[in-house]
Amino acid sequence: MLKRMLITVSMLSLLFSHAVYAGSVHTPPDKPEQDSKELMYQDMLMLFLLPHMQQKIDEIYAPLLKSSPEIYPYFVDVQDVQRVNGFRGFHFLITLNVVPTVGPHIAVGEDRLTFDISPVNPHNVKLISWKHLKDPKKSDFPPNYQDLLKR
Template identity: 35%
Template sequence: MKKKIIMVLLFVSLICIQLPSYSVYAIPNKPLPHSKVELYQDVFCSLLMPYIQKSVGDYYTKFLTDVPTVAPWDIDILNVERPDGYRTFFFVIKIQVRPYVGPHLDVGIDRITITVDGIGEVKVTKFEHIKSYYLELPPNYQNIIKKNITTNYQSNITK
């Protein structure tokens, strides 16, 4: 009986050794802390921040009296492409952001597509609003929701 238990434990340990192990930080789109990739991503996001913030502000001013903020450390880079081929300098960047108001109260999730060309021209080419949270703000932040939005929302619920 002891031999069978030892054999099973040996077999299980051999299988476990063969399985790939993943770092806690091996999450897609999240570089390792203090790495060059993280440094470059932070520079990259910092340079794009005015365009990101403007597109978020343009969208949310229809619904809120305060313009939400996007935290540069909370930008998920979904994809970066060179559609014109290797070593060309036209890039299509797709990101996801979680704008917030006040003490980091999320108001939504948005996907933004940005193009950058080799001479420094940056354009937001697509803004997709994925999910809204602004109607779920706590009572002390309900005053920033534009009135016509809550009225329309309430009338849609009662129908």
């Protein structure tokens, strides 16, 4: 009887502790639940830009975290796209909001990156501006992930 009660208390404690930290796990922003051509093109673009985003995110978070955060394409929101040289021109500016994560999708901040995509750029992509919008907060990390923070 005592053993069963201890197991029940342990399970309730585990469930309660999970509920306390469940709010710190980042969930993807509202996304369409049906596929479309537009969504497929956006997902392909994110895959194309992912290495360029990751390079800058690694640099931004190096002083803040002991390991590099991950970027998942579904945690990247397109803020703005401009066709620089008019109809059917192949020079674009794209601004993205990026939410990098660690572990089980724990958000570690937010950043805004603007890329110039053009046939005249080497490899067609150039980061032209970035803004770090939000630092990681210790309170957003479960205890077993707080050792990832440098401060």
